[in-house]
Amino acid sequence: AADISAVWEMLYNGVRHEKAAMSGHAMPELSRRGLSIAAISAVDIALWDILGKSLGVPVWKLLGGRKADRLPAYASGGWESAEKIGGQLQSYLASGGFKAVKMRVGAMDGAPYVSAARVRAARKALGPSVDIMVDAHGTYTVADAKRFIQLVRDCDLAWFEEPVIADDKAGMAEVRAAGNVPIATGESEATRFAFRDLAVLRSADIFQPDPAFCGGITEAMRIGAIASAFNLRLAPHLWAGAPCFFSGLHICAASPASFVVEYSVGANPMIHDLVEETVAVKDGMLEIPDKPGLGFTINERVLENHAQRL
Template sequence: MKIKRVEAWWVRIPITEANQHRSDFGQVTTFDAAILRVETDDGIVGWGEGKNAAGSAGAYGALVHLLNHEVAPQLIGRDPRDINDIWELLYNGVRHRAASASGHAMPQLSRRGLSLAAISAVDLALWDIFGKSLDQPVWRLLGGRKAERMRAYASGGWANAETIGQQLLGYIEKGGFRAVKMRVGAMDAAPHVSAARVRAARAAVGPDVELMVDAHGTFTVADAKRFARLVEDQNLAWFEEPVIGDDKSGMAEVRAGSTIPIAAGESETTRFDFRDMAVLKAADIFQPDLAFCGGITEAMRISAIASAFNLRLAPHLWAGAPAFYAGLHVCAASPASFIIEYSLGANPMLHDLVEEDVDLGCGTIAIPDRPGLGVTVSESFLKAHAVKV
């Protein structure tokens, strides 16, 4: 089996005005991603997704160009089942043979950002092909699944203090969730405003629903500590990205100064970043984004670090269908996983791009049994929403 064709598109899907929300990212009017199609010489197609922008919107011209003009030529003629070797080829660049022979990484200088987003997209597509070639779901190739369904939390929560309770109760009613996440931080201008919204949310959902908060890395260390102190009595399940990922020592300071578990990692790439968080004691919960961290291959390595440090795994799954379903397979196979993120914001990249529906019920999501990632991409829909680059 050989890779015959590789093609990526910048896919931009408009969000209707009624379904838009505003956060620290601004008004979200489209859902954007780089979607990758890899085809083998025997007709098997694998799908991948790469992300390089905040939230669900952003520009993907550079990533798509990288995939089509620099990455694709390196893949043509390769066996798509050589997943680890291809990962190391793309990560180590011209030194990949020396790195392989010596048994340690010798990454190219551009080992972060767009390079890892491209590697992630390729990796997801190769695992999809591998599963389809064996007529098996990816989770089985990763060692099996620990459950047929896993608990999920509703991810959203942008409303003000007066209406946040109503918004979160709507999530609970819609999907039977017993865990919900809301946004805090820069969108509120000050820690006490975020804290007031959290108190309103807790009063509305009651003591038995798990409540998480996500600052998107927008607090300073001082303000993150102030906010944590103000909501210390609200029994939060976690405080996500209190400060930017570049300030891991600051994140460790926030964690040391609060009893609220710290979750982080959606902006991190590779096992090395997560190793640093573990060693610095900066987080309790790892949240790799499979369209950015290095794909399924690297997410499983990150999962091993979480398990070794007795930490937990809850991947960042605000994503399109390829990355979301990849996250389901990783969660099913990882001993450190415990909950799945499910977007309650408008997400046409998850619901409209593919033929399958997410099997959501009673606050749980089914792990797919279908071969590969378990998604069937509508190529006509994809091409109808492709941006010319």
């Protein structure tokens, strides 16, 4: 109880607190504004689903209609070493015909040159025609993020995601100005006000609100409007379970700023096992649900298996 400062940092950084403590800089967990915004998000998502089902229409129709019945998806994973990353990413391409993949970099590798070596190995294995995104989860300092950009300047990256802590929007703008790689961020941000600041400070090229953290479908659509007004793009973060993922499909279908959908290829039972429906990627494209509401049915057997008896 006497380790007050250490406890504060542990609560703020969440599952990354040990790495953050040893590295000497913050690496906050998702939704660092607290559970209140996440709780609002859950209620908002549920209300949109209820409204759509009560009217017998999909949520995208309530949001103003959809711009396409299928949207491009990218395979989100990529944790392997330099020796194995090429094979791992190639397996993603084969599984759903993906034309784009995302891999992890940053504190998981230690020094920027280790991440850079993995990225170069990925590019060599995939060739020039596949888009490669990298995600540092906000774990670099500004200096190390700039070093990393220089080390991979010839790899033609589609975007560099969360290069630095989300609290340092000016630092993120500095990273963006230091290279020619588009900067994507937003999974750790809550509400449209944070994204307004990203736009005004010219900190990002691509907004990535997570519907389960940013304030739900309502707030994600407002964030998409900010992106459109600043001529930025929208690619929501969609790892927080099936309700979040399906919400993202409807948001992307309705938002003029969207251009690609994140598809988790890691072990993520909260997406892939929690619902009865199979969301499959074919030729790198995802179908937008036509069923009323968000278009998914909870797998009650999964809930039973994980229910806590009181």
